[in-house]
Amino acid sequence: MSGRDPEPTSGTVFHRGLAGERTALAWSRSALSLAAIGAIALEAGAEHAPHALGYAVGAVLLLLAGAAWAYGRRAYRTTREALQAGAPVARPGVLAAATAVTSLAGVAAIALAIVSALA
Amino acid sequence: MAADPGHARQAPDDAGGLGPVDSEPDARFTFANERTFLAWNRTSLALIGGGLAVARFLDIGGQGLRLIVAIPLIVLGVGTSLVSFRRWGNNERALRLDQPLPYSRLPYLLVVGVAVVGLAAIALAIVDVLVGHV
Numbered sequence: 001m002s003g004r005d006p007e008p009t010s011g012t013v014f015h016r017g018l019a020g021e022r023t024a025l026a027w028s029r030s031a032l033s034l035a036a037i038g039a040i041a042l043e044a045g046a047e048h049a050p051h052a053l054g055y056a057v058g059a060v061l062l063l064l065a066g067a068a069w070a071y072g073r074r075a076y077r078t079t080r081e082a083l084q085a086g087a088p089v090a091r092p093g094v095l096a097a098a099t100a101v102t103s104l105a106g107v108a109a110i111a112l113a114i115v116s117a118l119a
Numbered sequence: 120m121a122a123d124p125g126h127a128r129q130a131p132d133d134a135g136g137l138g139p140v141d142s143e144p145d146a147r148f149t150f151a152n153e154r155t156f157l158a159w160n161r162t163s164l165a166l167i168g169g170g171l172a173v174a175r176f177l178d179i180g181g182q183g184l185r186l187i188v189a190i191p192l193i194v195l196g197v198g199t200s201l202v203s204f205r206r207w208g209n210n211e212r213a214l215r216l217d218q219p220l221p222y223s224r225l226p227y228l229l230v231v232g233v234a235v236v237g238l239a240a241i242a243l244a245i246v247d248v249l250v251g252h253v
Contacts (some may be wrong), residue, residue, distance in 0.1 A: 033164035113174030
C-alpha cells in the first residue's frame with residue numbers, strides 16, 4: 001500500500017505523516033476557537049467604553065491564535081522528524097502555555113462580560 | 120526496554136519535567152494524548168466564547184441577568200482547561216510507567232456544569248417572558 005511507512009515504530013506500522021497532519025489540524029482548530037473569542041472582544045471594544053480593553057484583548061488573542069496556527073503547521077514537519085529520530089514527542093511546555101493562554105482568555109472574557117453588562 | 124529493578128525509574132529522559140520514565144511510550148499514544156488535550160482545549164475556548172457571546176448579545180431584560188449565564192460558562196471553560204491539562208499530565212505519566220490510564224471525572228463534570236447552566240438559562244428565559252421584556 002503506497003504511503004505506508006516500511007519501518008515500524010514499537011512493533012506497529014503507522015502513517016507518520018498522518019500523525020503530523022492531525023496534530024496540525026488540532027492546533028488550527030484551537031487557533032480558530034481562540035480567534036473567535038478575539039473577534040468578539042474586538043466587537044466589544046468597538047461598542048462601548050473602555051474601548052482599549054476590548055481592542056487590546058482582541059488584538060492579543062488574534063495574534064496568539066495566529067501563533068498557535070503557525071505552531072501547528074511547524075509541528076507538521078517537526079513531528080515527522082522527531083518520529084524518525086526516535087526522539088520524545090511530548091510537549092508539556094507548549095501545552096502548559098496553551099492552558100495559560102486559555103485561562104487568561106477566560107479572565108479577560110469575564111472582565112469584558114462585566115463591562116458589557118454594566119454599559 | 121524492560122528496566123531492571125536496580126535501575127527502575129532511573130531513565131534520564133524525563134521529557135521536560137514529567138518525571139522519570141521506564142520507557143518512551145509508543146509515539147502514537149503521546150500524540151493521541153496531545154490531541155485529546157487540544158480537543159478539551161477547544162471545548163474550553165467554546166465555553167469561554169459562548170459565555171462572552173451571551174454577555175454581549177443575549178437580549179434579556181436586566182443588565183446583570185446575562186451574567187448569571189455568562190460568568191458560569193466562562194468559569195466552566197477555564198476550569199475545563201486547567202483540569203484537562205492536569206489530565207494530560209496524568210495520562211502521559213501513566214503511559215510512561217505502563218500503567219492503565221487514570222479515570223477522569225472531567226467529562227462528567229463538564230456535562231453536569233453545562234446542564235446546570237442550560238437549566239438556569241431556560242429559567243431566565245421563562246422569567247423574562249413572564250415579566251414581559253420580550
